[in-house]
Amino acid sequence: MSRRLIWLAPLLGVIAFLIGVVAMAPAATLWQWAPQPLPIQVERLSGTMINGRLQGLMQQQRRLAEQISWRWRPTALFGAGWGYVIEGQVLGGSALGQVKATPWGTLSVDDLRAGGDVRTLLQAIGQDFLPVNGRWRLDLDHAAARGQWPTAVDGTVTLSGLTWALGRNPIVLGDIEAVLSDEPGDDGHAVLVATLKSLEGPLEVEGTARQFFDRRQNVDLRLRPRDDAPPIIRNLLGGLGQPDAQGWYRLQREGRMP
Incomplete structure (x- = not known):
């Protein structure tokens, strides 16, 4: 055995031992070592870095997640990561x-499948004033972030059975799909893009929404009632102004996230 290997073997052993100690340490103890203050609060953290569980995840008194469990994925080591x-x-x-x-x-996040009730989702993100009901589903094939901004995203959000519940009788809006992707921005950061289209229902929708690194966001949509749409749908769209020659109403919004 060469002198280099003789010197390297104990070092690798020490590194493996330290990794093992950290991996098997109580997760609650490791969390206490995190820099403070943190923007999120954790409830009832248990287990280790290998297998563990937390009761809840809060941000500004808003519950983001609960009953979260994790299980170490050793195959991530082949990609020089901890998964x-x-x-x-x-x-x-x-x-x-x-x-x-x-x-x-x-x-990075891969093969994420999630879904639930639209009303509960709106409450979780602080938008519960919107009178919308339905179901949502996220199929995220891949997303990556570096620092605090995504560098890539590839997935689909599906909103099904949407209804507008402002009034005695809910207004059926139908199903809408948003394809999530990214495109290069002028500042070198990725721009997040959602390309929307209606799948079925009385309302046709198509267009895009973009989110920029500097927190700017813009929405550019076209909407029009289908031939069999009830009169109330047409009345709602009339509030957007006059349609074009093909019957499309334009909805454009620009702003900045707080």
Whole structure:
């Protein structure tokens, strides 16, 4: 055995021992070592870095997740990362997927499947004033982030059975799909894009929504009633102004996230 290997073997042994100690340490103890203050609060953290569970995840008195469990995924080591299978309740719906972190600061999510009730989702994100009911489903094939901003996203959000519940009788809106993707921005950061289209129902929808790194966001949609749409749908769309020659109403919004 060469002198280099003789010197390297004990070092690798020490590194493996330290990793093992951290991995088997109580998760609650490791959490206390995190920099303070943190923007999120954790309830009833138990288990270890290998297998563990938390009762709840809060941000500004808003419950983001609960009953979250994680299980170490050793195969992530082949991609130079530390990965887990995550399962639990997120934003009011059930979720199951894989997450991985790398030493160079990249966090990725793969094969995430989640879904739940629209009303519960709106309450979780602080938009419960919107009178919308229905079901939502997220099929996220891949997403990656570096720092505090996503660098890639590939997935689909489906809103099904949507109704507008402002009034005595709910107004059926139908099903809408949003394809999630990213595109390069002028500042070098990725721009998050949602391309929307209606699947079925009395309302046709198509267009895009974009979110920029500097917190700017814009929405550009076209809406029109189908031939069999009830009169109330046409009345609602009339509030957007005059339609074009093809019967489309334009909805454009720009703003900045707080």
